[in-house]
Amino acid sequence: MLASAKEMLQKAKAGHYAVxxxxxxxxxxxxxxxxxAEEMKSPVILGVSEGAGKYMCGFNTVVAMVKGMIExxxxxxxxxxxxxxxxxxxxxxCIEAGFSSVMFDGSHxxxxxxxxxxxxxxxxxxxxxxxxxxxxxxxxxxxxxVVGGGEVADPDECKMIADLGVTMLAAGIGNIHGKYPENWxxxxxxxxxxxxxxxxxxxxVLHGGTGIPAEMIKxxxxxxxxxxxxxxxxxxxxxxxxxxxxxxGKDLQGKGFDPRKLLxxxxxxxxxxxxxxxxLFGSANKA
Ligand code: 13P
Numbered sequence: 001m002l003a004s005a006k007e008m009l010q011k012a013k014a015g016h017y018a019v020x021x022x023x024x025x026x027x028x029x030x031x032x033x034x035x036x037a038e039e040m041k042s043p044v045i046l047g048v049s050e051g052a053g054k055y056m057c058g059f060n061t062v063v064a065m066v067k068g069m070i071e072x073x074x075x076x077x078x079x080x081x082x083x084x085x086x087x088x089x090x091x092x093x094c095i096e097a098g099f100s101s102v103m104f105d106g107s108h109x110x111x112x113x114x115x116x117x118x119x120x121x122x123x124x125x126x127x128x129x130x131x132x133x134x135x136x137x138x139x140x141x142x143x144x145x146v147v148g149g150g151e152v153a154d155p156d157e158c159k160m161i162a163d164l165g166v167t168m169l170a171a172g173i174g175n176i177h178g179k180y181p182e183n184w185x186x187x188x189x190x191x192x193x194x195x196x197x198x199x200x201x202x203x204x205v206l207h208g209g210t211g212i213p214a215e216m217i218k219x220x221x222x223x224x225x226x227x228x229x230x231x232x233x234x235x236x237x238x239x240x241x242x243x244x245x246x247x248x249g250k251d252l253q254g255k256g257f258d259p260r261k262l263l264x265x266x267x268x269x270x271x272x273x274x275x276x277x278x279x280l281f282g283s284a285n286k287a
Pocket of ligand 1: 023047084085176177178179206207208209210229230231232233
């Protein structure tokens with residue numbers, strides 16, 4: 001059974017910690033994240049971008065894979081399968097496929113259109129018991145072909161979208177997908193505080209979790225962030241461990257070329273990254 005993200009995030013906001021959204025790309029990623037969440041007794045959100053959904057042979061395949069793993073691996077912690085940066089059409093496809101949570105990213109529309117489309121999806125998701133994430137003020141950088149300009153959200157617009165009854169709200173506060181540039185100015189805590197004051201209990205979402213210093217993450221959680229998205233950091237950890245294995249010639253020793261051996265160091269690296277994040281976000285033992 002997949003969980004909506006609503007209860008886990010409301011608990012996180014009240015308890016002053018954050019739940020990690022870790023994006024998945026394939027079977028190894030999914031297994032590594034689920035096993036680590038279970039080991040740490042942490043709720044977890046599996047993020048699926050539209051591009052990653054396509055890569056994994058469609059949203060139906062993703063749902064079937066995650067449900068199968070939950071059963072076979074004996075996962076007991078709450079697991080949400082969540083569409084990341086969904087289009088309007090993508091949101092409906094995921095709802096049909098059985099996702100337990102969706103993000104509709106209408107941040108590139110004029111605010112009126114973002115409001116109208118988000119409002120419609122709030123009704124659909126509420127009826128089905130699914131959680132819905134909305135976005136105001138695009139996140140900078142590029143993710144799976146979705147390019148955001150890195151705007152800082154307007155707290156009044158955030159309030160407008162929050163009042164529609166979404167489950168959680170992503171607001172641009174100077175955060176960027178992918179690696180942060182050397183000259184990055186840091187998170188805009190003034191804006192985050194203003195947004196949090198306006199939206200009250202609404203869990204806030206911090207995208208672009210890769211590379212944000214631990215102190216900034218802690219401060220963001222203090223100021224109302226209850227969900228933090230991490231994608232690139234797991235990819236970098238996986239790639240580095242895999243490169244090391246090959247550079248050391250281990251694929252040429254014995255049956256080292258067997259994909260179950262070749263991909264194992266990368267899987268361990270993802271697990272270690274997820275472990276570090278769960279510890280930093282404070283969601284261990286909160287399942
Ligand atoms: P990073 O790739 O920078 O960790 O961002 C992930 C994200 O925000 C997914 O929506």
